[in-house]
Amino acid sequence: MTRRGIVLLALLGALLLVAPAFADRYVVSVLTTVLWFAYVGQAWNVMMGFSGLLSLGHALYVGLGAYVSAALFVHFGIGPWLGLWAAMLAATAAGCFIGFLGFRFGVRGVHFALLTIAFAEVARIGFDHLQWFGGSGGFFIPVAGNAGDDLLNLRGSPTLFYYVILALVVAALALSRVLLHSRLGYQWLAVREEPEAAEAVGVDLFRARIAAVAVSSALTALGGVFQAFYFNNLFPEQVFSMGRSIEIILPAIVGGIGTLIGPILGAFILTPLGELLTFLIEVTGLDLPGLKQLFYGVALVVIVVYRPDGVWPWLARRFGLVRQPGEEA
Amino acid sequence: MANLLEVDGLSKRFRGLKAVSNVSFAVPEGRIVALIGPNGAGKTTTFNLIAGVFPPDEGRVHLKGEPITGLKPNHVCAAGIGRTFQIVKPFGQLSVEENVVVGALARERSVETARRQARAVLERLGLADQATRPARSLTLPDRKRLEVARALATRPTLLLLDEVLAGLRPTEVDRMVEVLRDLNRREGLTILMIEHVMRAVMALSDQVVVLDHGEKIADGTPSDVVADPRVIESYLGAEDL
Numbered sequence: 268m269t270r271r272g273i274v275l276l277a278l279l280g281a282l283l284l285v286a287p288a289f290a291d292r293y294v295v296s297v298l299t300t301v302l303w304f305a306y307v308g309q310a311w312n313v314m315m316g317f318s319g320l321l322s323l324g325h326a327l328y329v330g331l332g333a334y335v336s337a338a339l340f341v342h343f344g345i346g347p348w349l350g351l352w353a354a355m356l357a358a359t360a361a362g363c364f365i366g367f368l369g370f371r372f373g374v375r376g377v378h379f380a381l382l383t384i385a386f387a388e389v390a391r392i393g394f395d396h397l398q399w400f401g402g403s404g405g406f407f408i409p410v411a412g413n414a415g416d417d418l419l420n421l422r423g424s425p426t427l428f429y430y431v432i433l434a435l436v437v438a439a440l441a442l443s444r445v446l447l448h449s450r451l452g453y454q455w456l457a458v459r460e461e462p463e464a465a466e467a468v469g470v471d472l473f474r475a476r477i478a479a480v481a482v483s484s485a486l487t488a489l490g491g492v493f494q495a496f497y498f499n500n501l502f503p504e505q506v507f508s509m510g511r512s513i514e515i516i517l518p519a520i521v522g523g524i525g526t527l528i529g530p531i532l533g534a535f536i537l538t539p540l541g542e543l544l545t546f547l548i549e550v551t552g553l554d555l556p557g558l559k560q561l562f563y564g565v566a567l568v569v570i571v572v573y574r575p576d577g578v579w580p581w582l583a584r585r586f587g588l589v590r591q592p593g594e595e596a
Numbered sequence: 597m598a599n600l601l602e603v604d605g606l607s608k609r610f611r612g613l614k615a616v617s618n619v620s621f622a623v624p625e626g627r628i629v630a631l632i633g634p635n636g637a638g639k640t641t642t643f644n645l646i647a648g649v650f651p652p653d654e655g656r657v658h659l660k661g662e663p664i665t666g667l668k669p670n671h672v673c674a675a676g677i678g679r680t681f682q683i684v685k686p687f688g689q690l691s692v693e694e695n696v697v698v699g700a701l702a703r704e705r706s707v708e709t710a711r712r713q714a715r716a717v718l719e720r721l722g723l724a725d726q727a728t729r730p731a732r733s734l735t736l737p738d739r740k741r742l743e744v745a746r747a748l749a750t751r752p753t754l755l756l757l758d759e760v761l762a763g764l765r766p767t768e769v770d771r772m773v774e775v776l777r778d779l780n781r782r783e784g785l786t787i788l789m790i791e792h793v794m795r796a797v798m799a800l801s802d803q804v805v806v807l808d809h810g811e812k813i814a815d816g817t818p819s820d821v822v823a824d825p826r827v828i829e830s831y832l833g834a835e836d837l
Binding site for chain 1: 647649668669670673674678679681685686687688689690694697698699701702703705706707710746747749750
């Protein structure tokens with residue numbers, strides 16, 4: 268990044284840090300949603316953006332993370348900070364199993380994506396029938412009254428959750444950066460670009476790909492843990508839905524797949540856009556069913572058509588926020 | 597001199613078509629051996645069998661006396677063989693330097709050390725001034741050089757070059773020949789190269805292996821091989837050298 272880019276990023280960070288002091292509840296809740304999508308978008312980006320593995324079933328890892336941590340809390344009183352390890356383990360195990368099937372048996376590209384959808388769908392239907400997890404009637408975490416903020420049990424005000432998800436976004440950004448500049452990161456990029464050539468320079472394709480799935484699914488599971496304790500209710504139909512999987516990948520696609528900032532920027536574009544449409548429809552009274560979705564879809568098409576590489580690479584070039592290839596360091 | 601690479605009775609069929617049939621040859625340590633033959637003779641298939649892209653149906657490959665038959669490409673690389681691809685395969689979105697860094701990371705855990713090694717290799721191949729450019733923006737001759745640079749960065753004891761001179765202009769050919777000769781003479785790097793540019797084959801190689809229809813039809817010094825009637829008939833034709 269250039270100096271200008273770093274200053275801008277720091278400014279945005281500072282703004283987000285003080286936001287709850289100035290913003291009302293509604294804005295904080297919208298920002299929380301933005302940050303949640305920024306976070307899971309970053310997690311998905313590790314697979315698709317860094318390693319070229321298209322997953323269209325990331326709702327699976329959100330759901331596993333959410334259900335495992337929520338069930339441990341409700342059934343055994345195990346707090347989320349302990350439960351998240353089990354949540355990550357469950358999601359990683361599922362991810363590695365799917366990865367194993369895909370990579371061992373040469374399921375690539377679109378077919379691999381289908382495999383990820385299939386597992387998310389199986390989970391959606393399966394959890395409908397698992398009574399221990401509440402079945403189709405939903406699973407609920409008891410809401411503590413006005414006991415104040417309890418970070419240890421993730422119970423408390425929207426502001427608490429806002430800071431937790433903000434911390435997660437920053438941590439994911441830092442982790443992504445470290446990974447991308449590591450030996451493994453270079454190998455991921457090589458595998459994404461030209462698997463055959465990567466293998467010829469010593470990269471173990473299977474291991475590199477499994478590592479990407481493991482990191483991505485574990486990170487995504489944390490997003491699930493957050494979701495469970497933030498909303499306090501989980502329904503298989505929502506948590507594991509195909510639509511959710513799509514929502515998870517949109518920020519990265521809009522912001523810029525494979526870039527560090529892309530998923531974050533994408534979330535900051537998409538969620539407010541959705542809120543704006545809701546608002547506009549309310550003021551204009553044009554309350555036709557599906558109208559919002561229609562506009563949202565059109566907006567997406569416009570972005571993807573005009574900025575196919577994502578908004579971030581264009582923005583970064585336009586305003587000199589990152590060093591361009593060929594420029595002197 | 598001891599043989600670095602020994603290929604023994606290698607055969608490969610693709611859906612009944614014999615691509616490579618009972619091919620044996622050896623590459624002595626420190627030498628440059630050229631693999632020539634008409635299109636479809638099985639040269640690239642032979643390369644792929646050595647490099648582990650697919651296992652042979654029959655036959656064995658030894659490197660430094662150790663069996664490497666049927667190893668996967670990443671293990672073949674670890675054993676000490678670096679290769680280039682006939683149809684170049686750069687990591688397009690990565691910079692030229694990053695491409696070579698990935699190669700260097702084959703034997704290096706630290707990215708910083710790998711970067712230093714990559715820079716040295718780029719310097720050597722005359723790509724240093726292009727280091728920060730995306731690999732996809734390179735011209736074909738530079739892409740070919742990048743292929744060699746990336747393979748070299750894995751610090752191989754044997755370099756497999758698949759037509760790195762094809763498509764280059766004569767001055768570029770001379771430059772690459774110079775680089776390869778230098779690597780061979782100064783660092784004792786052993787090279788096995790598939791090549792159509794006979795001028796370079798004659799100038800560089802100590803030994804020439806000729807394939808035709810998947811079979812070896814000649815094996816010897818460049819001057820012997822080009823005088824061989826079978827070679828002239830199947831490959832060289834009336835072409836004057």
